[in-house]
Amino acid sequence: MKIEKTDVLVVGGGAAGAVAASAVLDAGKSVSVVFANGGGSEICGGAMDVMGVVPGEKPMICESYKEGISQLLAVYPDHVYGKCEEQLDKGLDALVSLAKAGGYTLHGFDGKNVWVPNMMGTFSVNAFVPEMMKDSVLEPGAEEKVLVIGVKGNVAFNAVAAAQSYQQYQKKLGGKAIYFSTEIKIGGWGDRRKISDGELADYLDTEEGLEELIGLIKTFCSNNRYQFDKILFPPALGYIHYEENLAKIKDACDCKVGEVEALGNSVTGYRFTRALYRGLEAKGANLVRGTVVKEVETTAEGVSAKCIIGLTDQLHPGKEATLESSALVLAAGGFVGGGIKARHTEVWIELLNQKLGSVVVDQLDRDAVNPKGQGFMRMGVDVADDMMVAEGQYNGRIYACGSILSHQNFASERSSVGVAVASAYKAGLQAAGK
Amino acid sequence: MGESMVTQEFSKLYYRTANCLTSDIIADFAPVSRIVGVDTSAGLGTVFTAMGTRFDMQYVAKEAFMATDSYESDTRSIDDTPVNEIMRYVRHEIIEGDMVPEAYKPIVEAAKTGSCIYNQYKETKSGNEDADILFLISPAAPDAAKTAEQFSIVSKTIEKSVYCTNQYKDCGYLALQMGLFDEATKQINLLKKQMQQYNVVVTDDSYILDALLVLAPEMAEKIRFIDEFVMEYKNTLKLSENETIMLHQSGVIERLYPEKSVDYKELFASAKIVTPARCGYDVTDSGLAGGLGLAVPENLMAISGRRMADLMKEEHDVIITPCAYEAVGLNCAEKEKVITLLDYICK
Known part of the structure; x- marks a missing residue:
């Protein structure tokens, strides 16, 4: 330092x-x-919005x-x-x-906004998306078969509910995809019932974790009668080796693969900010x-x-x-980032010692x-x-x-x-x- | 001084800790959580769910002792919540309430009495007490006599005399981590008297360094971590290794005392220094956490094993760490041997 x-x-x-x-x-x-x-970027979803809604x-x-x-x-x-x-x-x-x-590779779309499926089961508007979400972008009119994969125990992302929601929500955006879902059981962390995105990402950063994931996806796809065009995964394909992991999964599955957008988890903010540093x-x-x-x-x-x-x-x-x-x-x-702080009902920029005004419940x-x-x-x-x-x-x-x-x-x-x-x-x- | 429990209302902090730790942003950012998991079923983490009210701390006794991440969680708290400090307070309350989990009782007892928790510990003293330098050997060192010998070689090269000892064990670190401030002060007082005789006090244990800087801040100017000391004399020591060195840094130094962090590229100018992705301010620890990690060996092995996987991923000739305590923690994984900086420069 x-x-x-x-x-x-x-x-x-x-x-x-x-x-x-x-x-x-x-x-x-x-x-x-x-x-x-x-700050706020520490908890960002990893994609970039420029101007989405007036x-x-x-x-x-x-x-x-x-x-x-x-x-x-x-x-x-x-x-x-x-x-x-x-x-x-x-x-x-x-x-x-x-x-x-x-x-950390970001992709733009010639000044156009695109819609990316998110963890909530809806779509978020963005101008640039990371490599991890490039394939996830909704393609209006495309009649593709999309498999949404969840991981058993990872309650942050419910693949079944998300797929059902994407199926309905996409209609507003011109989507014509058919969404399927499955929940795979990864055994790498023993018999614990609940896992977070962070644990999942940390495990998938290891060779054995990624190997186990790819094996499970391939088994599921080979036993399924549909050939999927796209696979969506929760935003947890590694903290460190994420792009490398994505490329390996794409190779193994021979279709488009992407993550859904996080609404702030420990993984995407870490990737983005550390790449900037x-x-x-x-x-x-x-x-x-x-x-x-x-x-x-x-x-x-x-x-x-x-x-x-x-x-x-x-x-x-x-x-x-x-x-x-x-x-x-x-x-x-x-x-969000901490530059503006509340002192009871008053709002201050502490570093400038500047009072901006008051926020009381009635104003909200x-x-x-x-x-x-x-x-x-x-x-x-x-x-x-x-x-x-x-x-x-x-x-x-x-x-x-x-x-x-x-x-x-x-x-x-x-x-x-x-x-x-x-x-x-x-x-x-x-x-x-x- | 940053805002802390001293200046903030505890109940407010307590709930903020619970909220930010359960946000799936910070809870994940501790090696213990990443290994043993967090219960996200109700949007709340296992470690903190039972902290529903400040009177129910006994229900999180085990988790409070387990949450030993050497401040990694704090690095991601965007609203300045002192996560580690809260856990230290909870541990203290649990000790006061005599509800210490069975596995941690020997460690708590050792912290109270200032005894050592390591079976291999053997009191070691070498050199004359009226030397130029006091070297405090890590109590976790597998062979304290060998460490003393190594440091004596270093000090001889720079033409200084040294008195090496591990008699002060962890110098009150564990007591501090349990909020046992009176016990920690008792443990440091004898040492303080001795420290006054020396111009320089060096240790190869980052946890001892932390205890010294917290309990004897008036002597901060003379306290050095081992790599800081080696850096001061690098020209005299003529360090000319040309290997590829994988470096495991100390979380205590990188997060709490970054101004003491040493540039190893400058220290070993002819070597190639590599670090895993989680390094510097983001460094992940071995899981030993100054001794608390010993109580649940399976967690310790999993955490150190995970860190070792990162350290072994890139090509290297040797893995080194300046901290003897961290070396012991990492070697619990029983993978590739991690050596200390002292081992390396004396090899």
Whole structure:
């Protein structure tokens, strides 16, 4: 771990932080990325949404994410995309490249959104999907036979219920597939009745685990009268050797194979974030992991960030250190990632010591999937057109990006990665110019 | 100082721990959970389901002692929940309530009295007490006399005298992990007196290092982990190995004291250093967990066996670890022999 002065300091270890750091490096400047963990990206599903739905009384589903952004800006003119849309392509390229360098392949569809089956038995809209889900994408009109495989004891994914649900749900999206399901019993972990995605993924990372899985799938398929065109599996084909495992399963089964999208499990977030970190290191970023920034001060010349290095608890206070740079990019996440925190009913951005407002029960819509989205999600830090934090006291040295920004609702819009990378690339470039 | 149980209301933390550990994001991220499983039937993990109220801790006695992951879970807690700290508190409550599971009773007793839990332990002292360096040998070392001899060779090469001993056992580490702070303090006090005589205190046991830094923070400047010490003198020691070295790092160092982490590519400049995918801040431990892992040997063997599978996957000439305790844990898997850094540089 190197504690050294770099041109720019990025706070946050998720997709936004990674892209901001990449932009700084593209500008020929040095960067340190400080983070405790991957924040919201640590629990992501592994695919990338850019702009899926324009929220409103009648939500608009976006076929193309770029057209979707235009439609969104027509309804919400002050949306943060209005400030950073022009950097979307560069941001997406940066993220895809970092992930690829770290061994995580992402595929786009010429600007179109696609639908990916998920663990809930429905379909999620995405602009980019990982190699692990490329074959899972719904193909409207394709009359294919799809086998959904579950693993006995893995209650996180019920293959029978999921297949029945996909069968019905696909009709809304033009799907014409026939879904089948089966539950295989993997014996590698003894006689335990319940297993989690993590245990399954860890077991499938071993040679014996993968061999057992392939043997079971082949046995099932050879004893079945149908030739399946596609096999869907829960998102648990390994933490580490996932792409290698997928290729081996495809070879053995001679059909398309893919995972369904996770709605946050321990496996997909690990794959995605660790690939980004490997990509960042390969590109030359200085990663300061396991470190929390507690306080930021700016002067006319630069920024200093007081940090605590190492995990902290009652016995371990961590080690204090100060990181210095010319500018800082705040990519600390929003409500999920930890950049925005609640103090009772008040909502604060702790690092800026900035109160955003209050959220009380009366303000919340009881309908969790209200098509207009929850209003409070639009709270966040306000930024100027160049992504600079719009507060006088920071000497123009602090920029912000990602879900900590105000005027966006990534949950209802299905726009989290798009907003993150577009705003982060712009913030990174601006910070590098300081 | 980060927020901890000292500054947060316990009941709030308790439920947050239960929630985040059962989210299928953190529970999986501990070697124990990955091996013995979590009961996800009701969306709750086995280890934490019975923690439904703070008064029912006795029902999770076994699980609380089993949840020894050296902070791996904490690395993924995105809302700063000190998972390990909560489990330490639960262990303490269970001990206070005299509800310690049978398998853990000898370990708890040893922690209280400061005795050693290892059958092979034999008190060892070598060198003069008025030496330049105090070297604290891991109580888990299979042959403490040999370890002392190895470190004496190192210190002779750098022209320093050394006093080696394992008389302080784990220096209060297990007592700390059970929330027995008075016992831990008692165990460290004698050692503290002795430590004052030396300019440098070195240990080859990352758990001892943790205990020293927690219980004697005023002497932190003179405390070194073995690889940190070797790094300081690498030019004098002339380390010129050119093998492919598979490195198993210490979770205690990488997560709690990352500023002490040593770059082995710099330490062994002419060797090829390889690490498994789970390394650095994500490193997975041997499962011995400072001794608690001994109580359920089948779990220990499964966890260390899993880690060994990762360590053996890539081509290498030798597997080394700086921590003598971790070497013992990994060797419980009875696969390829893992040697310590000291073994390696003295070979």
